[in-house]
Amino acid sequence: MVVYRTSMQIVADLLVATDQCGQEGIKTTSLLTKANLSHSRLEKFVKNLTGAGLMNKIDFDGKNVFVITPKGKQYLESYKRFSDLAGSFGLEL
Secondary structure (H helix, E strand, O other), rough: OOOOOHHHHHHHHHHOOOOOOOHEEEHHHHHHHHOOOOHHHHHHHHHHHHOOEEEEEEEEEOOOEEOOOHHHHHHHHHHHHHHHHHHHOOOOO
């Protein structure tokens, strides 16, 4: 049986990977690998996340680097709390 991730889980995976790289940011290829997404799907999620102010996209030497924002960290903390709460009731997100 194949288990698919929800959009919320993918967003959390992207933010966790970005947060782990700190202020130096994470490059596109590393983000693709850590989040296990295709390039086209990553672009859609990045557009959403940068538009919502959860992550910044920085052009560095012709390459994109992504950095989590304070708002993104706040979202990630709230997501983790909610996920833990749902889990305590036997629910999976």
